[in-house]
């Protein structure tokens with residue numbers, strides 16, 4: 001008997017409060033024009049002070065449930081991708097499990113920064129096809145506003161809060177997962193990090209405890225130099241070419257960066273689905289948010305071949321090539 005993993009539902013949630021580019025003009029030396037030109041970002045969402053990653057993760061799952069009327073009572077694993085957990089422990093996934101009252105579900109968080117959601121999907125595929133689980137919730141959720149230094153104009157304009165969720169289920173006859181790839185360039189990790197308050201692995205961390213610190217140029221260069229190779233490797237694994245792709249969903253960090261990756265890879269720019277314009281860089285949530293927007297706009301159709309590539313802090317990456325099954 002075959003054992004496949006199939007995506008059966010997707011949902012999202014973003015906080016109500018909008019912070020647009022003009023709001024930053026009052027905080028740091030910047031302009032709407034600079035931000036739009038350099039990043040493509042127009043606005044982002046910000047959680048309330050007492051609204052945490054587990055809260056928005058839960059709401060993304062409720063959205064998925066309401067839209068697709070799926071039964072979640074027998075979910076047996078929750079994988080929450082995040083770098084902004086409410087606490088070091090318990091995990092965000094455990095809070096989600098409690099909020100959903102899923103007594104028989106396992107719960108783990110994974111931290112692969114902006115590659116977290118694609119890592120999570122590949123883990124769900126592995127858990128299901130190996131026979132360990134039958135129904136897995138994969139969530140990408142961040143409250144980056146809580147670790148953003150609003151005095152640093154080079155980073156504060158980039159980040160936002162949001163959550164996206166997929167349900168992945170066992171199937172005997174249909175798979176969503178075609179091919180995947182993953183890797184990390186840990187020696188370049190210092191280009192993007194967030195220290196704990198008491199830790200200072202990198203020298204500058206002492207000056208920026210608890211905030212995201214980024215060498216924007218360094219990350220940009222690494223992504224444009226490496227993501228095209230990741231795209232090719234993933235497609236080759238399944239004997240597909242870029243022409244076969246219906247949609248490309250890269251991590252939504254910067255519109256110019258995505259355009260460069262598309263041009264270098266020979267993928268038409270209008271095949272790239274993005275969430276950054278209205279939500280900014282939401283790390284592990286950018287990919288499910290981009291897909292959620294595309295589903296709402298009737299862009300993605302059942303049977304479409306879609307390549308998801310998450311990349312960022314680590315510097316880690318994970319890709320997954322899927323056939324859209326909704």
Ligand code: COA
Pocket residue numbers: 029030031034035038039114153154155157214215216217219220251253254257281311312313
């Ligand atoms: N408004 C106005 N000017 C700004 C600014 C802002 N918000 N942020 C930086 N600048 C200035 C810099 O101080 C610098 O000024 P200088 O030339 O007088 O020194 C100038 O703009 C250029 O800075 P630089 O950092 O080289 O700009 P950039 O074109 O690389 O754009 C990023 C900066 C952050 C938008 C860009 O590097 C980026 O998006 N990188 C990728 C980030 C990313 O993807 N991160 C997440 C990966 S998961």
